[in-house]
Amino acid sequence: MPGPVQSIERAAAILRVLAQGSGRLGLSEIANSLGLARGTAHGILRTLQMVGFVEQDEATGKYQLGAALLHLGTSYLDVNELRSRAINWADALASRSGEAVRIGTCLQGKVLVVHHVFRPDDSLQTLDVGVLLPMHATALGKVLLAYDANAAAAMQNGELEQFSRRTIRTPKELARALAGVREVGWAAEIEEITIGQASVAGPIRGYGGLVVGAIGISGAVERICDAQGRPRPDFVTYVRDAARAVSRDLGASRW
Amino acid sequence: MTERYVMSIDQGTTSTRCILFDHGGRLVSVTQREHRQHFPRPGWVEHDATEIWRNLERIAPEALAQAGVGPEQVAAVGIANQRETTVLWDRRTGVPVTPSIVWQDTRTDALVDELSRRPDAHIVEERCGLPLATYFSAPSIRWLLDHTPGLRERAERGEVLFGTMESWLIWNLTGGPDGGVHVTDVTNASRTLLMDIRALAWDDTLLDFFGVPRAMLPEIRPSAETYGVARRVVPGVRIAAALGDQQAALFGQTCFARGEAKCTYGTGSFLLLNTGTEPVRSTHGLLTTVGYQIGDQPAAYALEGSIAITGALVQWFRDRLGLIGTAPEIETLARTVDDNGGCYIVPAFSGLFAPHWRSEARGIIVGLTSYITKGHLARAVLEATGWQTREVVDAMNADSGLDLTTLKVDGGMTANNLLMQFIADVLDVPVVRPMVAETVSLGAAYAAGLAVGYWPDLEGLRRNWHRAAQWLPAMEPGRREEEYDNWQRAVQRTFDWIKPPKE
Numbered sequence: 001m002p003g004p005v006q007s008i009e010r011a012a013a014i015l016r017v018l019a020q021g022s023g024r025l026g027l028s029e030i031a032n033s034l035g036l037a038r039g040t041a042h043g044i045l046r047t048l049q050m051v052g053f054v055e056q057d058e059a060t061g062k063y064q065l066g067a068a069l070l071h072l073g074t075s076y077l078d079v080n081e082l083r084s085r086a087i088n089w090a091d092a093l094a095s096r097s098g099e100a101v102r103i104g105t106c107l108q109g110k111v112l113v114v115h116h117v118f119r120p121d122d123s124l125q126t127l128d129v130g131v132l133l134p135m136h137a138t139a140l141g142k143v144l145l146a147y148d149a150n151a152a153a154a155m156q157n158g159e160l161e162q163f164s165r166r167t168i169r170t171p172k173e174l175a176r177a178l179a180g181v182r183e184v185g186w187a188a189e190i191e192e193i194t195i196g197q198a199s200v201a202g203p204i205r206g207y208g209g210l211v212v213g214a215i216g217i218s219g220a221v222e223r224i225c226d227a228q229g230r231p232r233p234d235f236v237t238y239v240r241d242a243a244r245a246v247s248r249d250l251g252a253s254r255w
Numbered sequence: 256m257t258e259r260y261v262m263s264i265d266q267g268t269t270s271t272r273c274i275l276f277d278h279g280g281r282l283v284s285v286t287q288r289e290h291r292q293h294f295p296r297p298g299w300v301e302h303d304a305t306e307i308w309r310n311l312e313r314i315a316p317e318a319l320a321q322a323g324v325g326p327e328q329v330a331a332v333g334i335a336n337q338r339e340t341t342v343l344w345d346r347r348t349g350v351p352v353t354p355s356i357v358w359q360d361t362r363t364d365a366l367v368d369e370l371s372r373r374p375d376a377h378i379v380e381e382r383c384g385l386p387l388a389t390y391f392s393a394p395s396i397r398w399l400l401d402h403t404p405g406l407r408e409r410a411e412r413g414e415v416l417f418g419t420m421e422s423w424l425i426w427n428l429t430g431g432p433d434g435g436v437h438v439t440d441v442t443n444a445s446r447t448l449l450m451d452i453r454a455l456a457w458d459d460t461l462l463d464f465f466g467v468p469r470a471m472l473p474e475i476r477p478s479a480e481t482y483g484v485a486r487r488v489v490p491g492v493r494i495a496a497a498l499g500d501q502q503a504a505l506f507g508q509t510c511f512a513r514g515e516a517k518c519t520y521g522t523g524s525f526l527l528l529n530t531g532t533e534p535v536r537s538t539h540g541l542l543t544t545v546g547y548q549i550g551d552q553p554a555a556y557a558l559e560g561s562i563a564i565t566g567a568l569v570q571w572f573r574d575r576l577g578l579i580g581t582a583p584e585i586e587t588l589a590r591t592v593d594d595n596g597g598c599y600i601v602p603a604f605s606g607l608f609a610p611h612w613r614s615e616a617r618g619i620i621v622g623l624t625s626y627i628t629k630g631h632l633a634r635a636v637l638e639a640t641g642w643q644t645r646e647v648v649d650a651m652n653a654d655s656g657l658d659l660t661t662l663k664v665d666g667g668m669t670a671n672n673l674l675m676q677f678i679a680d681v682l683d684v685p686v687v688r689p690m691v692a693e694t695v696s697l698g699a700a701y702a703a704g705l706a707v708g709y710w711p712d713l714e715g716l717r718r719n720w721h722r723a724a725q726w727l728p729a730m731e732p733g734r735r736e737e738e739y740d741n742w743q744r745a746v747q748r749t750f751d752w753i754k755p756p757k758e
Contacts, residue, residue, distance in 0.1 A: 080583035084670040088282055091690050091723055095281045120690055120721035127724055129672050 011044050013210040020150050024062035029149035032182055034209045077212045079105055079114040086246045090117050093242035097235055099219040104140035106151055111141045136160050136168045139201035140214040142187035146178040147203055147211035163193045186240055188231045191221055198224040200231045202243030206250045215243050259328045261709055263700040266336040266420045268522050271310045273318040274696045280719035284321035286314040298361040301354035304342045308427050315488045326489040333496035333703030335503035335695045336420040338446045341395040346416050349431040353403055356395040361605055363394035382461055384452040384534055384543030393448035393465040413470035419443045421497040422473045428494055429483040436483040439473040441554055442502040445545040452534050477548040479702040496702035498547060500695045501525040506547050507698030508663050509717045520668035522567045526560040526647045539650035540610030558654060560609040560647025564602040565640040566668055572636050578629050586673045589633035596631035597622040599745040600639050610650040617752040621745045641677040642742040648682055661685045665694035680730035688724040
């Protein structure tokens with residue numbers, strides 16, 4: 001039996017990206033969301049257009065789901081399924097880093113915490129599964145925004161709530177931060193929501209590279225960051241390894 | 256070459272998993288393969304032991320490859336296994352002579368009935384600490400010897416060997432027909448109905464009672480001790496531990512002191528309480544079993560509350576009713592409603608295990624009204640696991656005279672937050688999940704690592720245990736009472752469903 005066809009996996013991921021919001025997306029937004037080259041994304045979009053799954057607005061050149069898809073249901077990865085598949089790797093991440101681990105997904109412009117592993121020091125901690133966190137002021141949120149063009153576009157209009165002196169202030173600043181996240185493949189947040197706290201997160205990808213969630217650690221800034229105030233490289237590696245391991249379990253082959 | 260990892264093999268009821276752990280008890284790589292479940296007749300459940308061995312041959316090298324290491328970097332292999340499942344194989348060819356009878360199989364119903372009517376039947380529980388039930392291995396061995404022509408003679412001549420899954424795998428790993436070591440460990444042997452639970456040796460009276468020839472039995476060894484060196488799959492690596500899966504979880508949760516307990520949520524669920532170096536007799540429907548034995552130290556005993564159907568109910572909901580696509584979706588569906596809507600499901604699919612031990616009971620759904628949606632049913636499915644836990648905890652408290660103050664949990668269902676919260680609510684104690692939910696595998700790794708000196712002592716292992724999550728009770732006491740009463744009335748209604756055969 002032949003293996004999975006990569007271009008079909010990618011086509012499916014593009015459809016999911018387009019299905020995630022009401023807005024229309026341009027070629028580069030789609031390519032950025034999935035970490036694809038523009039040429040590759042364009043080729044797949046043209047094919048999808050031919051089969052009627054995607055339509056292109058003549059005036060703006062933006063893409064949207066096609067009429068042929070109206071009869072197909074859309075299904076997202078169930079968050080409880082995501083937790084179940086990620087639990088072993090989240091535990092290992094907490095154990096290696098010595099910090100608390102959270103997994104988040106996008107919910108109405110916020111980060112929904114779908115899984116939480118305590119910092120492994122047996123101190124008193126409370127489960128915060130179900131809690132909503134701001135997107136622009138958390139590492140989890142930045143990862144989710146970086147790979148979700150619709151959610152990122154929505155943030156361009158609203159007010160960015162200020163939690164500390166270091167919180168991202170303007171949509172422009174946010175866009176720049178997100179481009180940085182896409183470039184390196186992980187996100188950090190240093191005292192942007194709580195003084196003395198920092199966090200690092202990476203993307204969890206499903207089939208075709210579609211980002212279905214983010215996994216990250218958070219803790220005291222002096223533990224998470226090195227003397228230069230940057231996230232410790234070993235912690236970044238732990239987070240990215242965990243994100244990749246979960247992605248592999250979910251069927252993302254490239255990461 | 257430094258030995259950096261310990262390999263754990265968890266040969267479970269539905270799949271076989273291979274996990275590499277590092278020195279901190281952290282998971283490094285995982286591979287898994289399911290095997291087929293054969294249901295040739297109602298009540299029969301069989302596995303193909305050859306298929307299971309082939310799966311191991313495949314996943315163990317995959318686990319090494321995933322971590323990017325070779326067998327020379329593995330300090331030892333530990334095995335945890337589905338308990339009681341009976342394998343009989345030919346010593347010369349290495350081929351199983353019958354399908355393996357799985358612990359869930361109830362074909363020996365009539366045989367068990369007949370045996371329990373014998374005047375000397377009381378010796379079974381006295382010697383081995385377990386009630387005479389289809390669940391354990393001895394009736395299955397007897398049934399196979401009775402129903403396979405020529406098998407008893409071959410077994411008496413020592414040509415056919417018996418083992419539970421760990422024996423079968425160790426024998427194959429150490430060479431199979433070419434010098435394979437035929438051993439079992441005290442925890443697995445304690446589930447056969449053939450071992451004297453105090454002497455930790457095969458008991459001639461019990462062998463006579465069940466008509467099982469001694470020549471086919473493996474040698475009983477401690478749970479943590481080097482049994483031999485692998486000649487296949489992971490050549491050169493010492494095989495240094497074997498425990499029944501539930502005992503392995505007790506070990507993995509580091510319940511090393513008397514009074515420490517854990518509950519593992521899988522296909523079924525099993526609450527084990529370490530009772531120290533003396534076996535404790537239950538008067539409330541619990542089993543007396545061996546917890547573990549390290550080298551030549553005295554064995555630690557345990558009381559066990561066995562629940563046959565918990566995760567299996569979710570699987571049934573998924574596979575037979577098709578109301579969800581994957582097991583974790585049960586939580587999503589259950590959260591579409593606020594409560595059970597007055598509906599209760601008692602999953603007595605093959606009778607009820609602890610604390611009732613009613614083999615004639617069958618499952619029911621009660622409280623159905625036109626108000627009930629699939630969301631309510633999903634709630635009732637999860638709540639069934641919570642209430643069954645409450646029943647065995649009550650029995651455990653009554654038998655041990657101690658009150659459980661927290662419940663340590665593990666297993667796949669601990670990913671279900673709604674369920675874990677419900678368990679805390681109905682037990683009225685905090686529920687705690689450790690950093691490694693795979694405690695069955697971890698326990699086997701710990702025991703093996705301990706046997707070869709990869710880990711120095713129990714205290715070192717204890718320091719690896721950390722709390723990963725905790726759920727605190729939040730249910731109002733009046734509601735808890737009311738709901739428990741409803742559950743107990745539902746359980747009553749499952750009794751006496753299967754009628755005794757007409758004489």
